[in-house]
Ligand SMILES: C[C@H](OP(=O)(O)OP(=O)(O)OC[C@H]1O[C@@H](n2cnc3c(=O)[nH]c(N)nc32)[C@H](O)[C@@H]1O)C(=O)O
């Protein structure tokens with residue numbers, strides 16, 4: 001049995017070849033939900049969905065989000081309607097007073113769906129519509145995710161980190177904004193001062209996620225702040241990781257990332273933007289998988305390989321390094 005902690009790019013890339021090393025029927029993936037956002041009344045769960053679409057063989061692996069070849073007729077029409085009605089096409093909160101006055105997580109992650117600022121594909125939207133309808137019937141996100149996983153034919157067990165809402169809020173020089181506004185609408189431009197996981201103090205990992213964390217854990221090469229951070233912010237997760245063998249794969253090579261805003265976010269929360277910073281963020285990790293070219297020395301065991309993942313064979317190589325590291329610490 002093995003459990004991967006996943007964001008939406010680095011860890012899904014690793015999962016692309018992990019099934020050749022770890023039995024998929026004995027593999028659980030706990031996905032971040034801090035990025036989740038409500039658009040037009042539909043709950044979008046980007047990290048859960050990347051793993052879902054990857055497992056179903058339909059992921060767009062140019063972007064690592066959305067469905068390959070998806071159309072966007074509804075998205076285009078929403079934009080046209082908004083334009084014709086003279087509506088602001090940017091991200092608009094449904095109730096900005098309640099948002100700024102209170103700490104209502106639902107309001108912080110809920111945006112107006114008229115002229116969406118994220119490009120939602122038509123087949124992708126069908127997933128959000130199904131998910132939201134099932135949640136409205138009173139099912140938990142865990143149940144709904146499992147139903148969707150069955151529909152997409154996943155072999156692994158895919159779990160959201162929590163059934164409770166957590167919203168990743170980036171505090172910037174230009175104010176506080178939801179991660180999707182910071183990353184998609186503002187292209188990661190505003191300087192980061194801090195990152196907050198709103199709701200994490202009252203959110204709980206699900207019993208299913210708790211159980212999965214009793215198995216050996218692989219922290220994939222995801223963003224330590226916005227993909228793994230929301231999990232670590234919940235009570236009990238770090239303690240669970242202290243009690244089980246954990247191997248982490250660095251998303252950095254020294255001070256360089258393969259993609260995305262991790263350096264700015266790491267610096268924003270006070271970590272060095274490097275593999276050393278990742279190790280500081282993961283005090284519970286028993287061993288690390290680092291790139292051959294990473295000059296970092298760590299105080300914990302290190303297994304080295306080429307950690308660039310450009311396909312299933314690369315992913316298999318990194319997964320084998322993970323398995324080797326796990327066998328040494330388990
Ligand atoms: C916006 C993006 O978030 P998300 O899509 O959730 O991505 P993750 O947090 O899962 O991953 C970001 C992280 O991934 C690293 N990465 C990307 N490609 C590779 C690779 O081939 N090898 C490797 N070891 N790491 C990889 C990348 O450096 C990023 O830091 C986000 O936060 O970027």
Ligand SMILES: O=c1nc2n(C[C@H](O)[C@H](O)[C@H](O)CO)c3cc(O)ccc3cc-2c(=O)[nH]1
Pocket residue numbers: 007008009035044045046047049050065066117118119120121124180183184
């Ligand atoms: O950069 C973008 N990322 C988009 N993403 C990716 C997403 O913003 C982030 O990369 C993840 O939240 C990080 O995990 C989407 C993810 C989805 O699940 C559904 C729709 C989108 C749409 C966009 C988009 O328009 N632009």
Ligand SMILES: [Mg+2]
Pocket residue numbers: 007008009032035046047226227
């Ligand atoms: Mg993410």
